[in-house]
Amino acid sequence: MRTSQRLLATLKEDPADAEVASHRLMLRAGLIRQVAAGIYDWLPTGMRVLRKVEAIIREEMNRAGAQEVLLPAVQPAELWRESGRWEEYGPELLRFRDRHRRDFCLGPTHEEVITTLVKNELRSYRQLPANFYQIQTKFRDEIRPRFGVMRGREFIMKDAYSFGINRDALQRDYESMRRAYCAIFDRIGLHYRAVAADSGSIGGDTSHEFHVLAESGEDAIALSANGKYATNLEMAEAPPPETPRPKPSEEMRLAETPGVKTIRALVDGFSMPVEKTIKTLVVAAAPGGEHSLVALLVRGDHELNAVKAEKLAQVASPLRMAKEEEIRAAIGAGPGSLGPVNLPIPFVADHSVAAMADFGAGANIEDKHYFGINWERDLPAPECADLRNIVDGDPSPDGDGALRIVRGIEVGHIFQLGTKYSEALGATVLDEDGKPALMEMGCYGIGVTRVVAAAIEQHHDERGIIWPPAIAPYDVAIVPIGFHRDEKVREAAIAAHDRLRAAGFDALLDDRDERPGVMFADMDLIGIPQRLVIGERGLKRGALEHHLRAGGEMREVAPESVCEAVAKHAGGGGD
RNA sequence: CGGGGUAUGGCGCAGUCCGGCUAGCGCGCCUGCUUUGGGAGCAGGAGGUCGGGAGUUCAAAUCUCCCUACCCCGACCA
Numbered sequence: 001m002r003t004s005q006r007l008l009a010t011l012k013e014d015p016a017d018a019e020v021a022s023h024r025l026m027l028r029a030g031l032i033r034q035v036a037a038g039i040y041d042w043l044p045t046g047m048r049v050l051r052k053v054e055a056i057i058r059e060e061m062n063r064a065g066a067q068e069v070l071l072p073a074v075q076p077a078e079l080w081r082e083s084g085r086w087e088e089y090g091p092e093l094l095r096f097r098d099r100h101r102r103d104f105c106l107g108p109t110h111e112e113v114i115t116t117l118v119k120n121e122l123r124s125y126r127q128l129p130a131n132f133y134q135i136q137t138k139f140r141d142e143i144r145p146r147f148g149v150m151r152g153r154e155f156i157m158k159d160a161y162s163f164g165i166n167r168d169a170l171q172r173d174y175e176s177m178r179r180a181y182c183a184i185f186d187r188i189g190l191h192y193r194a195v196a197a198d199s200g201s202i203g204g205d206t207s208h209e210f211h212v213l214a215e216s217g218e219d220a221i222a223l224s225a226n227g228k229y230a231t232n233l234e235m236a237e238a239p240p241p242e243t244p245r246p247k248p249s250e251e252m253r254l255a256e257t258p259g260v261k262t263i264r265a266l267v268d269g270f271s272m273p274v275e276k277t278i279k280t281l282v283v284a285a286a287p288g289g290e291h292s293l294v295a296l297l298v299r300g301d302h303e304l305n306a307v308k309a310e311k312l313a314q315v316a317s318p319l320r321m322a323k324e325e326e327i328r329a330a331i332g333a334g335p336g337s338l339g340p341v342n343l344p345i346p347f348v349a350d351h352s353v354a355a356m357a358d359f360g361a362g363a364n365i366e367d368k369h370y371f372g373i374n375w376e377r378d379l380p381a382p383e384c385a386d387l388r389n390i391v392d393g394d395p396s397p398d399g400d401g402a403l404r405i406v407r408g409i410e411v412g413h414i415f416q417l418g419t420k421y422s423e424a425l426g427a428t429v430l431d432e433d434g435k436p437a438l439m440e441m442g443c444y445g446i447g448v449t450r451v452v453a454a455a456i457e458q459h460h461d462e463r464g465i466i467w468p469p470a471i472a473p474y475d476v477a478i479v480p481i482g483f484h485r486d487e488k489v490r491e492a493a494i495a496a497h498d499r500l501r502a503a504g505f506d507a508l509l510d511d512r513d514e515r516p517g518v519m520f521a522d523m524d525l526i527g528i529p530q531r532l533v534i535g536e537r538g539l540k541r542g543a544l545e546h547h548l549r550a551g552g553e554m555r556e557v558a559p560e561s562v563c564e565a566v567a568k569h570a571g572g573g574g575d
Numbered sequence: 576c577g578g579g580g581u582a583u584g585g586c587g588c589a590g591u592c593c594g595g596c597u598a599g600c601g602c603g604c605c606u607g608c609u610u611u612g613g614g615a616g617c618a619g620g621a622g623g624u625c626g627g628g629a630g631u632u633c634a635a636a637u638c639u640c641c642c643u644a645c646c647c648c649g650a651c652c653a
Contacts (some may be wrong), residue, residue: 013587013612036643091576109653135578143576143651157653209653218652413653447653481612481618487623517613524613535612545612 001474001501003510003522007044009033010522019022022456023148025465027172030524031452034471038145038153045526046452048473048506050156051573053451054135056470057158064180065129066160071113073137074467077103079112083424094141106139111421111443114161116473118439119427125165125437129173133160135448148232150409150448151218156449163422165431170440172321173414174206177444181412182275187570188451189468192456193408195221195230198307206416210446211408212454219407222390225401233405234307236390237397250372252357257369260334263300266360266369271315278353278361280338282345283309285314288394293322293330295347297340302352302388309387312348341370341379374551409454410447417441436532456527465527466549469571474508476500476566477523481535484513493534496544503563505570524549530569532562 009030018024022104026032029298031046042050077095080086085093088107094106107113108445123129134565145153162173178194185192188565197209210233211221222236223229244346260266267274277300294314298304302345310317319518326336330345337359360371361551375381392405419438452471458467469475478494478500493509500507507527510519524529533545543556546565557565 011586016581016587019647034645090651136653140652144647146647146648151652155653160653410653445653450653479612485611515611515613515615517611517615519614520612533612538611554619 001506001508003508003512005234006508008028008522008526009043009045010525018148020147020150020457021460022150022216022453025456025460026148026453027526029069031467032149034148038142040149040152040154040427042409044554049452049467049471052473053188053448054156054158054472057135057446058199059186060180060187061133061158061160061183063183064084064131064176066133066162066180068134069114069117070134070136071106071107071110071117073139074104075110075113077105079116080105080424083112083115083421085112092142094139094347096463099237101258102332107138108138109160109443110447111161111441112190112416112425114442115421115425115427118161118163118424122163122429122439123286125429125431128439129162129164131160131162131173131177133192133444147216147488148453148458150453152449155447157476158446158448160444162444163201163427163439165429165437165439165441167418167440170416170418173253174414174442174446175505176413178208181414181444181446185411185448187228187454187470189470190411191449191457192260192411193221193223193230195232195408196235197232198235202445206412209408209410209413210414211456212451213406214454214457215264215407215410216457217407218244219408219410222403224396224403225396225404228400229398229403231394234305235388236403238351238386238388238390239397240384242256242395243353244373245355248372248377249355251373252370252372252374252378254363254368255371255495256367258367260367260369267300270360270369270371271344271358272371275299275432276312276354276356276359277301278339278359280340280343280362281324281333281348282331282338283349283565284320284322285346289314291330291345293345294345295327295338295345295354295385297347297349297382298388299350299352299356302350304387305389307387312385312387314346314348318402331489333362333364337366337368338364340382341373347382348385348387350387351384354382354384356387361539367370408455409450411445411451411454412444414444415442417443428521443508455529460527464522464525467527467529469529469569472506472529472571473526474506474528475570476507476530476532477526477528478507478509478532478534479516479523480510481516481533481537483511486536488539489534489536492539492544492559496534496559497557499562505563505566529571530566532557532566
């Protein structure tokens with residue numbers, strides 16, 4: 001393959017609107033172009049990467065026994081009404097009408113379609129377990145697309161759906177997919193973690209997210225020292241502190257704190273350590289109780305975790321923060337002046353709050369705070385729960401050292417769905433006793449286009465992309481110095497190219513009439529892992545120069561042994 | 576959806592406040608010559624509804640109104 005016959009579309013300057021490295025580099029290296037917000041063209045070089053990622057996913061899904069299908073991107077509203085999601089899904093579901101004024105949507109996911117297919121085609125438990133997958137374009141009308149294809153509206157996803165006869169079968173399907181996902185991300189060459197995740201509204205018990213670790217990731221995940229405990233931030237438990245509560249050393253006193261409405265103001269204005277302050281957050285109470293509001297207490301330097309709060313019996317689900325008027329009506333003071341002392345509504349404290357002594361908090365009177373508050377002296381010990389997000393350095397719940405918070409890009413998510421969709425859509429098979437049984441479903445997604453962006457986030461330098469060999473658009477770039485004016489160079493370059501291609505490598509010959517610097521810069525930007533430089537200088541000694549994009553020494557190789565040299569660093573599987 | 580911004584050849588920008596004459600600059604592109612081991616030099620050239628519409632004015636990229644698109648900050652997700 002020759003550069004003169006390919007659309008390289010590399011850019012010398014940085015595009016104005018690209019913030020993160022992967023977005024910038026995908027534009028500059030000519031992988032993508034934007035068409036509209038969150039909607040992109042994939043150019044020839046980008047396609048080669050996409051196809052390589054897809055090929056790995058396909059191989060591993062097939063190996064795990066899943067069967068490939070292709071489901072429609074356009075889906076009739078009836079299917080979604082049947083599952084209840086036509087109403088539930090919200091504006092992220094792009095809806096439209098055909099010429100007969102029938103409602104349709106662009107599929108953001110395919111549970112409805114696959115469950116209907118399986119319901120019609122599978123009759124017997126003997127046909128189970130079954131797992132169907134596709135690699136296909138999805139559309140989600142994201143509120144705010146950003147970071148290029150990292151969060152696009154149209155994107156390519158591999159989605160798989162497993163069907164089993166019972167919970168045990170689902171467990172096995174799930175485990176087999178978990179292993180397949182590890183194999184996929186290992187092969188692609190990503191540094192990633194499978195983390196326990198909240199299964200959210202879908203209702204299953206088990207869910208894991210696969211995160212590529214990268215500074216620019218949008219998600220925070222918590223890892224223990226040995227990496228065994230790994231959860232997304234929302235899920236990470238913050239157990240009660242092991243050190244006992246210190247003894248009181250101060251008297252409680254009421255202080256004038258005019259205009260102090262924030263923890264920061266309290267810390268700055270009264271030189272309070274932030275660990276001795278309390279945030280009092282008022283939320284809607286669960287219906288049926290005596291009070292309509294309930295307060296949640298976390299330490300000043302901690303954050304309330306909405307998922308945890310919502311799970312409390314006293315708290316309304318979904319979580320709703322109280323409006324200022326509601327707070328004033330119930331307490332007589334506004335946000336910023338609240339605290340546990342003389343609080344007329346029930347409250348729950350985070351474990352770390354219960355371990356505090358001599359702390360400060362609002363007095364439930366405008367512009368006044370109490371300082372030197374102590375539990376079991378100034379007020380009874382509070383009801384406790386785990387309410388906060390963990391912070392970096394918190395002890396790991398599995399006892400293995402401290403938790404680290406790192407950032408990740410979610411590239412995969414596996415779920416145990418249970419019977420939610422089989423029930424809604426009536427998907428049953430006959431069991432051993434000849435009775436209809438609802439199938440237990442799992443669903444498994446990989447953001448294929450996002451994987452490409454994530455790989456770049458993790459593997460780049462100031463000159464451009466450094467592809468993991470397995471997904472590089474080309475294995476090796478051949479850069480001749482003087483292709484158009486030196487016949488020996490030209491012949492040697494063509495010979496090396498033909499030899500490599502015959503051996504199954506994706507070799508790209510840069511036959512443009514450009515100066516060497518231009519060619520080096522482009523090949524580096526595109527991120528081709530290996531480079532063969534062919535010039536008069538080396539040819540005199542009968543040698544070609546072999547460089548690795550990732551760095552390291554240049555080595556000279558004889559023209560006859562280029563394939564061996566390239567094979568050592570190639571990702572395997574040419575086209 | 577709320578808040579903040581931007582829109583001028585393919586890309587990056589200046590010009591807009593304070594209206595004025597053939598709308599500039601850098602990169603890229605085309606032609607020629609010279610050059611050729613890390614984004615060459617010289618000469619010539621092509622390419623623009625100044626996001627769209629309406630208005631004010633002798634005159635609008637520039638002022639006014641309306642609309643649209645895109646980007647950034649917040650809640651969701653592969």
